[in-house]
Amino acid sequence: MSYWPWWASGLALAAVMVGNWLLLRQMMAVSGRYTAIVDGLRRRFVERAHDDDADAEMTPEELAEAVRAVTVQEFGEQAIEARQPAVPPPLLAPRSPTAVHTLFFGGLLLGGLVSSLLAGTWAPSMGLHGERFAALVRHSPLVTPLVLLFGGMCIGFGTRMSTGCTSGHALCGVSRFRPASILATCAFFATGVGASFILERLL
Amino acid sequence: MSDEECPHMGSCEMYQLFSFAGTLATWKINYCTGEYARCERYKRASSGRDVPVNLMPNGALLKKKAAGAPE
Numbered sequence: 001m002s003y004w005p006w007w008a009s010g011l012a013l014a015a016v017m018v019g020n021w022l023l024l025r026q027m028m029a030v031s032g033r034y035t036a037i038v039d040g041l042r043r044r045f046v047e048r049a050h051d052d053d054a055d056a057e058m059t060p061e062e063l064a065e066a067v068r069a070v071t072v073q074e075f076g077e078q079a080i081e082a083r084q085p086a087v088p089p090p091l092l093a094p095r096s097p098t099a100v101h102t103l104f105f106g107g108l109l110l111g112g113l114v115s116s117l118l119a120g121t122w123a124p125s126m127g128l129h130g131e132r133f134a135a136l137v138r139h140s141p142l143v144t145p146l147v148l149l150f151g152g153m154c155i156g157f158g159t160r161m162s163t164g165c166t167s168g169h170a171l172c173g174v175s176r177f178r179p180a181s182i183l184a185t186c187a188f189f190a191t192g193v194g195a196s197f198i199l200e201r202l203l
Numbered sequence: 204m205s206d207e208e209c210p211h212m213g214s215c216e217m218y219q220l221f222s223f224a225g226t227l228a229t230w231k232i233n234y235c236t237g238e239y240a241r242c243e244r245y246k247r248a249s250s251g252r253d254v255p256v257n258l259m260p261n262g263a264l265l266k267k268k269a270a271g272a273p274e
Contacts, residue, residue: 027213039253058267066257066265067220067227074261079229160251163210172213180210 002119017171024100027172031156031165033101040098132199162187209239211248216256234260 003009020028058066071079116122128134128144136147159165162184164173170188173181212218212235221231234242243262247254257265 029214032214035251042253058265062267063265066267067259070259070261070263070265071227071229073263074259075229075233163249168213173210178208178210180207 002121004115013171017175027168029164029168029172031159032168033104034156035160037098037101037105040101044098207239208236209234209242209245211245215244215248217244217259230260 004012017028020026113122126141126144128136128147155165159168162169164181164184166185166188169178169181169184174185209215209218215235218231218235221227221235234245239245242260244254244258244260247258255264259265
């Protein structure tokens with residue numbers, strides 16, 4: 001298997017990060033997008049309309065009044081008066097619609113497909129790469145998806161527990177020198193190297 | 204006081220509101236870059252629950268003022 005040159009991958013990732021911020025004004029978060037899709041589906045089909053969100057659709061004046069009331073309630077009148085001149089707050093940033101997140105994941109698939117086609121390595125397969133991994137699941141068409149599903153669940157659990165995945169922590173967090181992200185990234189890579197080492201040696 | 208900042212700042216609609224409006228910096232100082240662990244939005248997001256867009260850090264929901272309500 002051949003990979004892109006490291007510098008090309010780095011430039012491409014940086015372009016995606018910056019582009020995401022410029023277009024959506026949000027930090028890149030792949031696992032966060034997945035969560036947003038699940039939340040969107042839950043709101044739509046399970047909880048139906050979210051009553052609280054109806055109140056979020058306010059004019060700037062209504063929003064300013066509502067925020068002022070809660071701010072005074074929490075911190076007192078001086079919290080408002082001490083920070084003059086008063087600037088009316090903008091509208092609450094709308095949630096990125098589920099379609100945007102779905103489009104993002106579609107782009108991931110399309111990008112992988114284009115990259116694979118350009119490299120001439122396009123070969124669809126439902127199996128795991130590597131003979132040792134394939135031997136582990138005994139080439140079973142039933143066990144392989146279950147192993148992948150279990151792996152995906154572990155990733156989902158871990159990213160929720162650490163409030164971010166490799167894109168959120170390693171790309172966005174480390175570049176902003178966030179200690180928690182640096183620690184999380186060290187844990188990601190150490191665990192990955194350790195797991196690979198164990199699998200290579202023991203299988 | 205925490206020396207960290209909230210890990211959800213990048214995706215929090217309310218943080219963006221606090222950042223744009225100078226009068227609301229008190230919220231940011233006391234919650235987002237302060238004791239964010241007590242923020243209701245943080246608690247909900249961290250436990251995987253849905254976070255209403257109009258939920259304030261102290262748990263209050265921003266609501267439209269009812270017509271005819273006293274000043």
